[in-house]
Amino acid sequence: MAVVAQKYHFITGLPRSGSTLLSALLLQNPRFHAGMTSPVGILVNNLITHFGAGTELGSMLSQPQRQRLVRGVFDAYYADKSDKQVIFDTNRSWSASMPLLAEQFPEAKVIACVRNVAWVMDSLERRFRANPYEITRLFGDGVERNTVYSRVETLGQRNRLVGYPWTALKEAFYGEYASRLLIIDYDLLAQAPQKVMPLLYSFIDEPLFDHDFEAVSYEAAQFDAALGVHGLHTVRSKVELQKRRTVLPPDLFAQFNELAFWQNQDGSAASVITIKPTTGC
Structure with missing residues (x-):
């Protein structure tokens, strides 16, 4: 029996924006x-x-050798998944690696999960407050973690947890490989997964599957414990959008509330599944 080559697609985007739920x-x-x-x-x-x-x-490696070495990382890591026809690899750095992905996997698509950045910051702040006996590895020292202002502004820096994937995704969104990119807004995924998932399947050219949105399961307790942020990758069993008030001060919420560049698709060939953002805190 001939072995069917695995297809690769990639999941990227902002933290706290549904990538674990999507997976x-x-x-x-x-x-x-x-x-x-x-x-x-x-x-x-x-x-x-x-x-x-x-x-x-x-000077020791030719271009074809470099290409094979890089591809070998994927093949070696997923060697025990030979029973799966489609592999989705998740990393926030893939937004900044679109040329490499295009060369290694010409048919691959990149799925980016996004969310109003103010609510991303709100979600991370809630996780921090839910772990009052941890210092968490999200921050380098007491200066970075001492108040909500220093915490949020630290995370928003362009080489940190929120700022880096935001800038990387913006690069991909306006870049020459944007047609490979599908943006999925967390609010719509959580509110209407039965509408979002068929669109995703169409984008990656796969036959539809009947998903159960009432019995979803995923957690990574050991990984979250190592970060000092328990519950960061725990998915609730029922897919739904839970509305709440923000824990951020109004001025801090407003600072990050207007950063959803994907709402304006002018100048981009990316596909976007989103709804108009709600306002207020």
């Missing part, structure tokens, strides 16, 4: 493998760093 839903399909952030992106970036220009290995 949990995709896992219901027996043909698919998906999960929370994998180490593949880090391994690939480290590999490229070691054979790039100016390194000891740089």
Whole structure:
């Protein structure tokens, strides 16, 4: 029997925006493998760093050899998933690696989960407050973690948890490979998954699957404990949008409330599944 080559697609986007929920839903399909952030992106970036220009290995490797080495990371990591026809690898760095993905996987699509950035910050702040006996690895020192203002502003820096994926996604959204990109807004995924999932299947050219939105399961307790932020990757069994008041001060909420660049699709070839954002805090 001939072995069917696996297809790869990629999940990226902002933290606290539904990527774990989306992976949990995709896992219901027996043909698919998906999960929370994998180490593949880090391994690939480290590999490229070691054979790039100016390194000891740089002159030893041809371009085809570099390509095979990078592809080998994917094949080795997912070797035990040979029973799955479609692999979804999750990493926030993929938004900044669109040229590499396009070369390695010409048919691959990139799915980016997004959310109003103010509510991303609200969600992370809630997780911080829910773990009062942890210092959490999200912050480097007491100066960064001492108040909600320092915490949120730290996370928003362009090399940190929220700022980096936001800038990387903006690069992809307006870049030359944007037609490979599908933006999924968390609010719509949580509110109407029965409408969002068929659109995703159409985008990746896969037959529809009957998902159960009342019995979703996913958690990564050990990973979250290592970060000092318990519950960060726990998915509720029922997919629904839970409305609440923000815990952020009004001025801080307003600072991040207007950063949803994907709401304006002028100048981008990306596909976007979203609803108009609600206002207020």
